[in-house]
């Protein structure tokens with residue numbers, strides 16, 4: 001099979017489907033999921049109909065909520081629709097609960113959900129009331145299966161459109177909400193907007209207060225900014241798609257874990273295709289990486305699917321997938337005690353898997 005054929009198979013045919021059942025059972029941690037990007041298609045459909053968004057036609061709704069192929073343009077329409085639909089506290093609570101339930105349903109043992117607190121005075125929403133609605137959703141999700149046993153933490157995102165004061169305000173809110181489960185701060189948004197110096201004081205303040213930091217970085221070629229981000233040495237980085245040789249070397253020397261979102265990068269054309277994704281290079285170099293979804297709803301994927309796509313694209317064995325899941329635990333922003341519980345879940349899975357392998361070998365062995 002040629003490289004092009006394999007790429008097509010992985011992208012268009014469910015070539016990864018062989019790996020999917022195993023990946024669905026694997027205990028996984030999700031470290032890069034934006035709340036608004038993970039909304040259920042059925043919820044979007046229901047909200048569009050009840051709120052009658054005039055900007056969307058029936059054909060638009062059908063296309064952006066279908067399970068089939070979704071173009072990049074469709075992804076942006078979907079993002080915009082979610083923004084227009086989340087104008088009530090109840091809706092924010094509901095989507096938070098549903099996102100948590102969906103991750104829990106596919107053996108996600110730990111979820112770091114990130115969101116940008118928004119002031120939307122026209123809808124009676126402040127950054128603080130927005131976060132109260134998100135926390136209510138987490139509380140609701142905890143009360144019943146499937147999410148009852150899952151750990152959920154929050155990262156507050158600074159949008160690159162924010163000025164220094166808005167970034168500082170988000171960090172102040174994050175610090176205030178640390179007892180409620182906020183463990184870190186993220187920098188995200190249009191990678192072509194804003195400058196690093198604007199948000200640096202807020203990020204330094206977050207760090208001094210004990211929050212961890214992850215940065216969307218190198219989504220586009222901006223080598224100077226990426227160097228400045230490496231100088232800051234965040235606890236994690238996201239994407240790292242566009243690096244020159246010097247940055248590559250610096251990154252590898254830094255050992256900073258990178259959140260890699262295969263489908264997101266392919267759909268937004270940050271990389272040409274799955275088999276060309278820099279996961280391959282990073283993994284081969286032994287650099288710490290963690291597979292994540294970014295926006296499971298917008299990009300029509302799941303965490304299990306991302307593991308399965310990685311297996312199909314890069315020829316990973318089940319043992320290597322278990323290793324990936326085990327190592328990802330080490331990059332979580334939760335406490336050591338909480339990590340211990342997550343480690344044990346992977347260990348238990350590995351043990352059951354090994355027993356099953358031995359059983360199968362015994363069954364095929366000649367008597």
Ligand SMILES: [Zn+2]
Pocket residue numbers: 032034188216238294
């Ligand atoms: Zn992201």
